[in-house]
Amino acid sequence: MQIFTCPFCGPRDEREFHFVAEQGKVRPDTTQSVSDADWAAYLHTQRNEKGRVREVWMHTTCDEVFVMERHSVSMEVLATTALRKEST
Amino acid sequence: MTSFRMPTGGLIDRTQPISFTFDGTAYQGFAGDTLASALLANGVRVMGRSFKYHRPRSVWGAWVDEPNAIMTVSLDGRDLPNCLATTTPLEDGMQARSVNAWPSAQFDIKGGLDLFHRWLAAGFYYKTFIWPDWHLFEPSIRRMAGLGAVSHDVLDGYMSDQIHDRCDVLVVGGGPAGLVAAVAAAQSGQQVVLVDDHPTLGGSGYQYDRIEDMDPQGWVAAQVQALTAAGGRLLRGTTAFGVYDHGLVGLAEAGPFGTAPRLWRMRADRIILASGALDRQITFANNDRPGVMSLFGAAEYLARYGVMAGRDIAVLSNHSFADRVTQRLTDAGARIVPVDPVTDTPRVIGVKTLKAIDTGTRTHPVDTVLVSGGVTPLVHLWRHAGGKLDWCDQRQAFVPGAAPKGMVAVGAANGTFDLEPALEEARGVGAAETTTRPSCSIKLTRLVPKLGTTARQWIDLQHDVTLKDIEMAARENYVSVEHLKRYTTLGMASDQGKTSNMAGLAAMAAVQDVALPEVGTTTFRPPFVPIPLETYHGRISGELRNPVKRLPLEARHRAADAALCEYGGWLRPGWYGSGDPKQHIQAEAKMARETAGILDGSPLGKIEVMGPDAEAFLNFVYYNTIRTMKPGQIRYGFMLTEGGIVYDDGVVSRVGQNRFIVSCSSSHVDGVRAHLEAWRQDGNDPDRIFVHDLTQHWATVTVTGPKARDLVGALGLEVDLSAAAFPHMTFREARFHGHTVRIARVSFSGDLCYEMSIRASQAERLWDAVVAAGQAVGAAPIGIEAMSILRAEKGYIIIGKDTDGETMPHDLGVSAPRDRKTAAYIGDRSLQSETAQEACRKTLVGLAVAEGDAPLVTGAHAITTGGSPRSVGYVTSSYFSPFLGHPVAMGLIEGGAARIGETIEVWHDGERRTATLCAPCFYDPDGGRLHAG
Amino acid sequence: MRDDRNKWAASGTLGDGFEIGDVVVSRVRVSRQLLVSGPRVRTQIDVPTVGWPEICEATTYALSLRRDRVLVVNGDPVEDGWDDATSQARSDASDLYSVFDLSGRDAFNVVKRGTEISMESPSRSVLRRFFGLQVMLYRVQAEDRFRLHVARASEDALLGYLESAAGSAWAARSR
Structure with a gap:
């Protein structure tokens, strides 16, 4: 099992985590007109890169959602970033 | 003592003789022997028969590289198949039997198969037995082949212990190089674990007369002493079978015969691979x-x-x-x-x-x-970790090349075959010095297999693959190493090519007239040796494999003779009573319509959403409008996915300006919580919204039916239950023996219904009071099965049963928000897509059958008539209604909502029936009973 | 649905705990458990906060769960709901979690059978996945005394895993 680092809890077994999405997708403003192509891209298009990837993960143990940068071939974890600045 | 056993020497104890049998014949060995060494000592040669040709075979090697000597071994009533004789320690009373041979390895009646070898070459299924149909021959072929039979008795207590551990340095291999590397690492202050798969450490060290001027046994003992003195740990009889991501190593620690290995999930910052080498x-x-x-x-x-x-x-x-x-x-x-x-x-x-x-x-x-x-370094773990291999012409072998992160190889595993340089190299690596591979003294003449001989030459002993098979594979163009392996099955047996990989590559290189490294290598995958499947799951089995959640009221249900079953992850009463379930279920459903039924609704989700942005947040998460809810109100709603599919349904209660309770389906609680948290943190201000899952803090007792008000009124809760004071889809708080009870007037049945939630430690008290009050009005507990009938009579859906992966809210007849809600919500844009607007979408309808007909089968397909029929939908729920006296059913049918009144054909398992589409509500369509005054 | 009543051992079979080999598991009655969430909650509470691997010695304390959530154990009664003044969401969770202590010479050997954990790897949260279950795990009163909070519906499962692991730890010692 891999070790992922939750920004709050620290390093934990990968089974405590769940993949959420590729990082970088912004939800279109659906109160305005959104084209079929834009909406389809938001729903379905993935970059699916080989190598460095930036992903949104959830640490389901504490529910923290964060960004993890990984290498999709070597499985190395490159960086873990909280969505928000530390408050304390 | 036989003439094959030396009078002195070896690590065995000649003062401890051991009696055992092989294929019925009695022999003697000594403590410290393996089955193989004892048999060899007794002059036994034939120990088994080969897989395909049933050729007599003896041992090839002395350890895990052994391809032939596979036996079924019994000891004290425990029977284990597929034991490798070279790695099975000899024990008194052991009975070993050869496999794939009858009546014995020495006199196997199928030995004659070898005469037909020309028709049993690689790919023979598809060639010799293809006509008329190879399936005819397959059962016989499988009976003739195979290694070892599995005893039908599951070994009692055969459970793998599993434990996690970590260390700074893991040394794989307790031979001379591994031992000195471990000592050096431990003495430099590292936390060291050394693993070796032999019961006795020392590896190949005993093949030398002296090591560093000591006899090998004394030298090994000195290393062990130094290691433990420096705080190092030793795991003997333990195989490092695989290296996984992030420095995780799987270790299988052998126990006494007939017990499952212990699994260590060992996390190591650094791995020193001293796994040695194999003979070629x-x-x-x-x-x-x-x-x-x-x-x-x-x-x-x-x-x-x-x-x-x-x-x-x-x-x-x-x-x-x-x-x-x-x-x-x-x-x-x-x-x-x-x-x-x-x-x-x-x-x-x-x-x-x-x-x-x-x-x-x-x-x-x-x-x-x-x-x-030649000598072949054992590089399996190196390759598991992604390390590269380099070809060495001098050694005519693959040696470790570019290292994977955190791993280094020493000794024979690294191609350092000479003893003194290996010790020096290993000490340096153990002390974390940068080292380069020392030169090797080996002088080796390149050996090329001679092709085209008449006599057969073996490549893979266990799978009976010969040089002729390689030549044929090449003729048929299976030249890539991956094809070569799979076409011939070379390297695919339980020994995983330990002796055959190099031979196979050399053969293919000769056939194609290229250098061996150009043929390539196949992927090395864990496990390094066969590991019992038990090792991977350990105590996660039986009731602990997928434990169900337990209700606070389980003891009450058991005492009331409930039939319990897993439903949505919880152990819940399906019905009450022993014997034929149908009669109990029908009686419960009928009673709930005539007087009242009492249901344990504790698993219902109770997720509180609080904060100044809670209202806006839920308004976004829900399809329905939440903004307009007032405190004390309950509203039914759907949660959609961004694809517009109905993900969950349930009710939301507004407790206050900044406080809501989301009552989602019991089976979706974790999913809904995670869904809320993901949107809360990524797309909203998490400082203004908080999600507390309190589902299990509260137990819920539900009372449904015309007598529900009378029943609840008898509990002394001091709440005005009249219709005017307490309308449908509202809730009140009351006190029950000093504890808060939240009473929600919300109905899953279509009848007057109250859901009473109290803290779980008071559940039994409340339940007992409700059951006692129920007796006075002719009401009693009902289970999930009866509940399923009640809600279906009313046309109330169950997500995932009456909806599928394509169902959108308007398919269920709920289209107002889609048409009128202006605020954004999850899934909104998807409801406007071309697919979402198609007229032929499957929509929810009721299905009625002719008087006296049996209920439709759930899952039966509605089909077009004439020509080649195709499915236009299916039956999602179907029951016999005891109260109405006829079947009720719902289904998702193409364009169904616009086809009310039409008759359709329903097909199941070859049987055709007809049904009439109707509104999906068979009971109280006007809602009079629901809003009962 | 099937009738599986005999397939599952009755809830509560392991009662309030057990003793196997060098391991003792015992139920702990705490007076109150309160979930408190808020953007500044960690600065607002005035009882000791507990993470991993520190040893909690207080009777009233706050378990650190997330950057914005604690569980106050044995604290004063407080009204549920949203408090605007402090920006806190509070919920009584006293019946949500069952609490057990795990002690004895082999206590940590049992813990290591349920999750990958070490004293050298600190964590700000006591939440853990333990034998596949969501628990809070921390030390109380002594180096080798561990306290576990588990959602009540999973209490039987947790006790089952602990019993099995304690048996394994004992067998390992006897080998």
Whole structure:
């Protein structure tokens, strides 16, 4: 099992985590007109890169959602970033 | 003592004799023997029959590289199949039986199969047995092949213990290099764990007369002492079977015979691979005969077990390291005949007993042929971790190349075959110094298999793959190493090509006339040796494999004779009573319509959403409008996915300006919580919204039916239950013996219904009071099955049963938000897509059958008539309604909502029936009973 | 649905705990458990906060769960709901979690059978996945005394895993 680092809890077994999405997708403003192509891209298009990837993960143990940068071939974890600045 | 057992020498204890049997014959060995060493000591040669051709076989090697000596072993009533005789420690009373042979390995009646070898070559299923239909032959073929039978008795207590651990340095291999590396690392202050798969450490060290001027046993003991003194840990009889991501190593620690290994999930910052090397096969005529063995295997038998492989020995070798072993065998009294495999064309003579070796020019009478075509570093774990291999021409072997992160190889595993340089290299690595591979003294002549001979030459002993099979694979263009492997099955047996990979590559290289490294290598995958499946799950089995959640009221349900079953992850009452379920379920559903039913609704989700942005947040998460709810109100709603699919349904209660309770489906609680948290943190201000899952803090007792008000009124809760004061879809708080009870007037049944939630520690008290009050009005507990009928009579859906992966809210008849809600919500844009607007979408309808007909089958398909029928939907729920006296059913049918009144054909398992589409509500469509005054 | 009543051992079979080999598991009655969430909650509470691997010695303390959530154990009664003044969401969770202590010479050997954990790897949260279950795990009163909070519906499962692991730890010692 891999070790992922939750920004709050620290390093934990990968089974405590769940993949959420590729990082970088912004939800279109659906109160305005959104084209079929834009909406389809938001729903379905993935970059699916080989190598460095930036992903949104959830640490389901504490529910923290964060960004993890990984290498999709070597499985190395490159960086873990909280969505928000530390408050304390 | 037989003449194959030396009077002294080896690690065995000659004062502890051990009795055992093999194929019914009694033999004796000693403590410290393996099954194989004891059999060899007794002069037993034939130990099994090969997989395909049933050729008599003996041992090749002394440890895990053994491809032939596989046995079923029994001890004290425990029976284990597929034991490798070379790694099974001998125990008193053991009974070993050869596999794939009847009545014994020595006299196997299927030995005649070998005569048909020309029709049993690689790919023979598809060639010899393709006509008329190969399936006809398959059962017989499978019965004839195979290794070992599994006893039908599951071994009691055969459970793998599993434990996590970590260390700074994990040293894999307790031979000379591994030992000194571990000592150096431990003495430099590192937390070290050393693992070795033998019961006794020392690896190949016992094959030397002296190590650093000590006898090997004394030297090994000194290393062990130094290691433990420096705080190092040792795991003997433990195989490192795989390296996984982020420095995780799987270790299987063997226990007493018949017990499952212990799994260590060992996390190591650094792995030192000292796994040693294997002897390399040589391909020559009849090289699979009993008596043909690995040269270094013979050295091990002598060094560890004091057993001579033979008396008159031919040594086939192409390299200088063979000399040391040959000398030791000579010193032990063997007569040696050297044979050069490069210049000669060797051929073994003898079937069950080796008689001679023909070099092409002469025939030498010998009883044993010892073979070494080179030394192959064991690089499996290196490759698991993604390390690269380099080809070395001098060694004619693959050696570790570019290292994976956190791993370094030492000793023979690194191609450092000479002892002193290996010790120096290992000490440096253990102390974390940068080292380069020292030069190797080996002088080796490249050996190329001779193609096109008439006699067969074996490549893979366990799967009976010969050089002819390789030649044929090449002729049929299966030349890539991946195709070669899978077409011939070379390297795919339980020994995973330990002796056959290099031979196979050399053969394909010869066939294609290229250098060996150009053929390539296949992927090394864990486990390094066969590991029982039990090891991977351990105590996660039986009731603990997928434990159900338990209700606070379980004891009450059991006492009331409830039939309990898993439903949505919880153990819940399906109905109450023993015997025929149908009658109980029908009676409960009828009673709930006539008087009242009492249901344990505790698993219902109770997720509180609080904060100044809670209202806006839920308004976004829900399809329905939440903004307009007032405190005390309950609203039914859907949660959609961004694809517009209905993900969950449930009710939301507004407790206050900044406080809501989301009552989602019991099976979706974790999913809904995660869904809320993901959106809360990524897209909203999490400082203004908080999600508390309190589902299990509260138990819920539900009372449904015309008598519900009377029943609840008798509990003394001091709440005005009149319709005017307490309308449908509102809630109140009351006190029950000093504890808060939240009473929600919300209905799953279509009847007057109250859901009472109280803290779980008070559940039994409330339940007892409700059941007692129920007796006065003719009400009693009902289970899930009855509940399913009640809600179906009313047309209330169950997500995932009456909806599927394409169902959108307007398919269920709920289209107001889609048309009118202006605020954004999850899934909104998807409801406007082309697919979402199609007229032929499957929509929810009721399905009625003719009077007296049986209920439709759930899952039955509605089909078009005439021509080639296709499915236009299916029955999602179907029951016999005891209250209405006829079947009720719902389904998702294409364009169904616009086809009310039409008759359709319903097909199931060859049977056709007709049904009429109707509104999906068979009970109280006007809602009079629901809003009961 | 099937009738599986005999397939599952009755809830509560392991009662309030057990003793196997060098391991003792015992139920702990705490007076109150309160979930408190808020953007500044960690600065607002005035009882000791507990993470991993520190040893909690207080009777009233706050378990650190997330950057914005604690569980106050044995604290004063407080009204549920949203408090605007402090920006806190509070929920009584006293019946949500069952609490057990795990002690004895082999206590940590049992813990290591349920999750990958070490004293050298600190964590700000006591939440853990333990034998596949969501728990809070921390030390109380002594180096080798561990306290576990588990959602009540999973209490039987947790006790089952602990019992099995304690048996394994004992067998390992006896080998």
